[in-house]
Amino acid sequence: MIPKPAPTNGKRVTVFLNGKPCTAAEGESILDVALRNGLTIPHFCTHEDLPTDANCRTCLVEIEGEGTVVTSCTLTAKDGLRVRLDTPNVVRLRTENMELLFGDYRANSPRTRHGYWSRTAEEIERLKVSGQKYKRDDPNRPLHIMGSAAEFDPTLCIACNKCVEACQMIGISHLTLEGKGSKTRVGFNQHPKNDCIYCGQCTAHCPVEAIREQSHLEKVIDALRDPSKTVIVQTAPSVRASVGEGFGVPIGTDLTEKLATAYRKLGFNYVFDVNMGADITTMVEAEELVERLQAKWNYAEGKSKKKPIPGPMFTSCCPGWVKFVEFYHPELIPNLTTARSPQIHSGGAYKTWWAEQEGLNPKDIVVVSTMPCTSKKYESTFEHLSINGIKPVDYVLTTRELITLLKTRNIDLPSLKPSAIDRAGTYSGAGAIYGASGGVMESALRTAYYLLTGKELPGITFEPVRGFDGFKKASVKIGKRTIKLAVVAMPKNMWKLLGELKKDPDAYDYVEAMACPGGCIGGGGQPIPSTFAIVKERIRGLYNIDDRMTMRRAHENPVVQEYFEYLKKVPAAKRRALLYRTYGKKAKGE
Amino acid sequence: MAAPANIIEKIEKAGIIGRGGAEYPAHLKWRAVRNASVTPKYVICNVSEREPGVFKDYHILAHNLPTVMTGLTLAMETVGATEGVINLNAIYEKKFKKELDTAIADASKRGFKIRIFEEAPSYIGGEETALLNAMEGKRCEPRLKPPFPTQSGLYGKPTLIHNVETLFDIALVAQGKYEGKRYFSISGAVDSIGVYHLPASLTVQKVLQQTKNEPKEEYFVQVGGGASGTVINQEQASTTMIGGTAALTVHLLAEDPRTLVLDWLKFYRAESCGKCTPCREGTYQLLKMMEESRSIPWKKMESLFDVLEQTSFCALGRSVPVPLKSYAANVLPLRT
Numbered sequence: 001m002i003p004k005p006a007p008t009n010g011k012r013v014t015v016f017l018n019g020k021p022c023t024a025a026e027g028e029s030i031l032d033v034a035l036r037n038g039l040t041i042p043h044f045c046t047h048e049d050l051p052t053d054a055n056c057r058t059c060l061v062e063i064e065g066e067g068t069v070v071t072s073c074t075l076t077a078k079d080g081l082r083v084r085l086d087t088p089n090v091v092r093l094r095t096e097n098m099e100l101l102f103g104d105y106r107a108n109s110p111r112t113r114h115g116y117w118s119r120t121a122e123e124i125e126r127l128k129v130s131g132q133k134y135k136r137d138d139p140n141r142p143l144h145i146m147g148s149a150a151e152f153d154p155t156l157c158i159a160c161n162k163c164v165e166a167c168q169m170i171g172i173s174h175l176t177l178e179g180k181g182s183k184t185r186v187g188f189n190q191h192p193k194n195d196c197i198y199c200g201q202c203t204a205h206c207p208v209e210a211i212r213e214q215s216h217l218e219k220v221i222d223a224l225r226d227p228s229k230t231v232i233v234q235t236a237p238s239v240r241a242s243v244g245e246g247f248g249v250p251i252g253t254d255l256t257e258k259l260a261t262a263y264r265k266l267g268f269n270y271v272f273d274v275n276m277g278a279d280i281t282t283m284v285e286a287e288e289l290v291e292r293l294q295a296k297w298n299y300a301e302g303k304s305k306k307k308p309i310p311g312p313m314f315t316s317c318c319p320g321w322v323k324f325v326e327f328y329h330p331e332l333i334p335n336l337t338t339a340r341s342p343q344i345h346s347g348g349a350y351k352t353w354w355a356e357q358e359g360l361n362p363k364d365i366v367v368v369s370t371m372p373c374t375s376k377k378y379e380s381t382f383e384h385l386s387i388n389g390i391k392p393v394d395y396v397l398t399t400r401e402l403i404t405l406l407k408t409r410n411i412d413l414p415s416l417k418p419s420a421i422d423r424a425g426t427y428s429g430a431g432a433i434y435g436a437s438g439g440v441m442e443s444a445l446r447t448a449y450y451l452l453t454g455k456e457l458p459g460i461t462f463e464p465v466r467g468f469d470g471f472k473k474a475s476v477k478i479g480k481r482t483i484k485l486a487v488v489a490m491p492k493n494m495w496k497l498l499g500e501l502k503k504d505p506d507a508y509d510y511v512e513a514m515a516c517p518g519g520c521i522g523g524g525g526q527p528i529p530s531t532f533a534i535v536k537e538r539i540r541g542l543y544n545i546d547d548r549m550t551m552r553r554a555h556e557n558p559v560v561q562e563y564f565e566y567l568k569k570v571p572a573a574k575r576r577a578l579l580y581r582t583y584g585k586k587a588k589g590e
Numbered sequence: 591m592a593a594p595a596n597i598i599e600k601i602e603k604a605g606i607i608g609r610g611g612a613e614y615p616a617h618l619k620w621r622a623v624r625n626a627s628v629t630p631k632y633v634i635c636n637v638s639e640r641e642p643g644v645f646k647d648y649h650i651l652a653h654n655l656p657t658v659m660t661g662l663t664l665a666m667e668t669v670g671a672t673e674g675v676i677n678l679n680a681i682y683e684k685k686f687k688k689e690l691d692t693a694i695a696d697a698s699k700r701g702f703k704i705r706i707f708e709e710a711p712s713y714i715g716g717e718e719t720a721l722l723n724a725m726e727g728k729r730c731e732p733r734l735k736p737p738f739p740t741q742s743g744l745y746g747k748p749t750l751i752h753n754v755e756t757l758f759d760i761a762l763v764a765q766g767k768y769e770g771k772r773y774f775s776i777s778g779a780v781d782s783i784g785v786y787h788l789p790a791s792l793t794v795q796k797v798l799q800q801t802k803n804e805p806k807e808e809y810f811v812q813v814g815g816g817a818s819g820t821v822i823n824q825e826q827a828s829t830t831m832i833g834g835t836a837a838l839t840v841h842l843l844a845e846d847p848r849t850l851v852l853d854w855l856k857f858y859r860a861e862s863c864g865k866c867t868p869c870r871e872g873t874y875q876l877l878k879m880m881e882e883s884r885s886i887p888w889k890k891m892e893s894l895f896d897v898l899e900q901t902s903f904c905a906l907g908r909s910v911p912v913p914l915k916s917y918a919a920n921v922l923p924l925r926t
Contacts, residue, residue: 054734057867057901069900074734089900096897100871137874159864177729177864182874184864 004032004048004533013079016064018086024077031059031072034085041085042094042127044101044207045160046073049532050169053161056101060094062087069093098127101158101208103134108155111209116217117407119400119528120156120208137182144188147589148214149198149378150524152186156210159184163202163211170201170517171492186211195327195588197491199320199515200374200398200524213374213525216395217405223366223394224267231366232350233268234343234425235259237275238372238435238521239399241541245527246403247413251534252541257418262411264419274369275427277346278434278443280563281317282554284339284579285440286447289313289510293452296509297481309334311501312486312508315440316583317341319375320515320524324491326586329498338580340392342434343369343376344385347392348578353566354424362390369396372435372523375515387577398525426559429546436539437489437519438465438472441512445476445485446553452478456553466543468518468536471496473508487512489519594764597668598624604763609772610636610716610753611814611835612905616760619750622740623669626748630672633665634725634744634751637678638715642857643816643839646773647754649785651686654758659693661757663702664764669750674704677721683708713817713861717904718743718751720863731865732904774832776803777816778840794827794838808843810921815839817857818909821917823924843924847886851914855880858910868897869907876910888918 010025017034024033029052034041045056054074061072064082069090075083084090102124111118124131136155144152159177163186167175174196178187188196202211223231240256249255260271292313298304316322316336325332340348347369351362369376373396379385380393397405406413430446433439442462449457464474465487472487486508488497500507516522521542522535546552554560567575594600602617623631635658639647650658666674674697676690683706694704707725714720719733722744743749752760755773762768772790777783780803788797794811798804811827812819814834822830824843832838841850855877862869872894879887895911902908 052734053865054903055866057897057903060901071901092893093897093901096893097867097901100867100875100897103871134871134875136871158867159870179864181859181862181864182870184870 004036006033006036013077013081015077015080016082018084019082026077026079028077029073030061030075030077030081030083033077034072039085041072042098043073044158045162047162047165047205047529047531050162050165050205056158056160057097058094058101060090060097061085062090095127095129098124098129099131099133102129102131103136104139105131105156105208108139108153109209110153110215111404114218115408117404118209141185144186145214146196147198147378148381149374150196150200150203150212151214152211154185154210156208157185158208158210159186160207162205162207166201166205169492170199170490170515171495172197172199175202192588193328195323195586197320197323197327197515198375198378201516202524203374204524204526204528204530207528213398213401214377215401216368216377216397217401219395220368220397220405223368229364229366230269230360231267231368232270232272233263233368233370234272234274234277234346234350236343236369236371236373236376236435236520237278237432237439237542238519238523238526238538239370239402241435241521241538241545242372242526243370243399243402244414245534246400246407249414251537252539252544254541254545255413256545257420258413258416260421261416261419262406262413265411265416266405266409268368270424271421272346272350272425273421273427273431274342274346274371275431275434276425276557276559277342277344277349278317278431278440279428279554279557279560280345280349280579281339281342281434281440282430282443282447283560283564284345285315285337286444286451286554288337288339289444289448290451293483293509311335311505312484312511313337315444315512316581317434317440318514318516318520319373319379321494321513322583323375323378323586324494324513324515326583327588327590330585332498333583333585336583338582340385340579340581341379342431343371343396344379344392344581345579348387349563350424351390351392352387352570352574352578353563362388366394367392369393370399370402371396372399372520372526373516374398374524376525385581387574399523399527400525403527424559426557428554428557429549429552430554431557432545432549433542435519435521436466436542437470437514437521438467438487438512439519439542441465441485441487441510443554444510447555449476449478450553450555461546465512468532468539470517483509485510485512489514489522490517491515597664597760597764600763601760604759604768605770606756606759606763606768608753609755609759610718613834616752616756619740619752620665620669622738623671623748623750626741628748629670630747631670632744632747632749633662633669633671633674634718634721634749635662635674635676635754635757636716636718636721636751637676637682637754638709638712638721639679639682640711640713640716640861641815641817641835641837643777643812643819644775644835644837645777646775646785646836648682648685649773649775650754650758651682651689655686655689655693657761658754658758659697660764661752661759661761662704663697663700664760665750665752665757666702669748671750672703674702675707675725675744676704677707677709677715677725679711679715680708681711712863713857714863714904714906717906720904721751722749729863731863732906772836774801775837776801776840777838778812779805779809779842779845780840790836791831794822794830794832797832797838798827798840803840805840805842808924810841810843810917810924812839812841812913813837817854817861818906818912821913821920823920826920843921847917847922847925848880850917851886852877852880854913858906862906866901866903866907868894868902869910872898872907873910
């Protein structure tokens, strides 16, 4: 993880941690100072983007001289403060608190029960917690299922409140804490007008794997073992820049090629890429954007009597955002682009065009996506996205599940030799930046500009839509016309956007919306910890990939061109099924 | 009555301290809220009373409501509060609603805006920041301090919170009638369970004698509340002064230790708010240990006592071992 940098404002002071002088900003927490200086203190309920709750009581330290034991997350730096991090009393007390938190963890966790590597189990072991001293209250409470994306396991919950705060922070507030005393666990907003959008931010903020993705590990392993199946893996744009975090690799390092080797070691038959799908999405979406814009312009200029759809076109590659629209604002469904999402586009291509090329029966192909996302699991289950009864994507593994699988198989990703992805996974730089908030829009603009003008977008990059900001506004001039753009990340900014659109439906022409902070790169399926600072580093990694590529526009991708040639030859209904989708109002829990 | 100009100095001189149990000097709170530049400000009269053996707030409401209202409006006027809130444990709310509504209407005529907050009964509600959370519709669990309520209290605004007895005492100071007395709740194995207004400086034994409540048989006393109070034996009662909450719960030495310990643990298990690990999980484990054991598993309980005492988030958790450890040290050795 990235240690929190010292605040630049405030008075500098020196504190002594285990006798070692450390510079700190006055008032900073001793936990932050210690972590920045490479000292370890166990902690479970702190997350730098969320409020300090100080409820796990494990980050204990002893104040020298006084002998009092306090939590280091709440102890603030003042000049000359001397603390000890692991006196016998500190170790004894924090171990006891951890024994209380992790009573029967291994027995209760499905990961450890089924022999998988578990981040939490490893941490508990490292901290010398037996997990055997206590049995926690109510061990038989059932799982709470969140759509087909995530699940909450009350037997592992330590009531740290991070998921609740993460859900609040992004602007949904579906989670609450319920109950009293040892019955305290996560609860769910029962209000009929409040629902989960499956973004999985709760799962990315859970320190103990209690609220987590619904596992597809077993199904993927079964498929890999089945000799009658051709198993394809396709990697989402964001995964390559974050999977290394599970192995201590610097954040943002592009591991595309080492990952290709790892997939082959795991037994995948073909290594493709969701970036290829992203290039398809860009083509379809850019074309639709151009159509919608022209319809608007023609109507405004009196060239056509046909009333255009009012308001902007919305991106739809984020299933969390789609669920947000379908549940909270179904009246805006016509504004969603009809383009399918990248994994569904490429999955469909592999099970039709590629299968035909290879002479494979699509029923024998298993497509596995690795995704920074939990809502992509939900999307993969939609029957209405099937083509001739065949689902484009069979299973989705989150980045965390991918790390789990690699660690379980003792595959040390960073030490592997690089290898190339298979040709059908070829992608452009436009596909690569899909993972960052603003990336989908930038990719679509590169192609839309070409479609509208026959020329390439001058200066390929489009800086105004880049960056971590949750609500970015920009405009681009195409000929004599100006296109107004907005890029939003997180529901709290979606609410703001909808407020603006209520006042002026035509405030924007094109809007990209993503459920997670920073876009998919800050997704709910990403490694833990996932902090704003870490997400920013990962974003840098994604743009580096684009910068290094010679092919940076979706319409230049030869594989995509080939696929579109193929599409010209298939019946119109099949073409429509492969490229477009529909939406519908969603009920709570749907 | 109008607030005397130098009321804060008078409170300081009279040595008024918080009667909710924390004994914090009242004048410091008043100054902090009066001097705070943020507005609006609030004054809260806390009648959360929920600990077994403590029932003096009830008595004060029943007998001295006008004086309490005087204290409350004095406080509002002095610190510049726009609103006063009486936090009433829901059981008391039913009992005193009519009288309180009348008193609030009277205060309203004098320009004071006061409302009642009906609190779902909980022990943790006596912790002032937990109370603030409950009043804001949040989970009733304590907040991190600092900031203290005097800086950032109800809705993040400067807030003066006093137990109902403290406001009563302050009204007496303003009226020149304060005599250094306080209310004692006396219960348990005594002849006359009740609330008594007596000098604050008496020993436990003197209080029992003056109220004709000293048992004839050998006894021990839990001082400071029937849950969190310290247990002392008969000999100690003759020298122990009463700090914190003035509640004396009298037990006979012959009482069954297991029942006593179980009662304490059941109370804490039920009242732990669930915020921090030692209290949330520890109180459950302690009760389970006790229920599963024939004797009292003191040795096994020790490590839980330690984390409760040294690492709990608030005073509730820290107080769990108090009755148990003092009972083991002061009373158990006397049983033969």
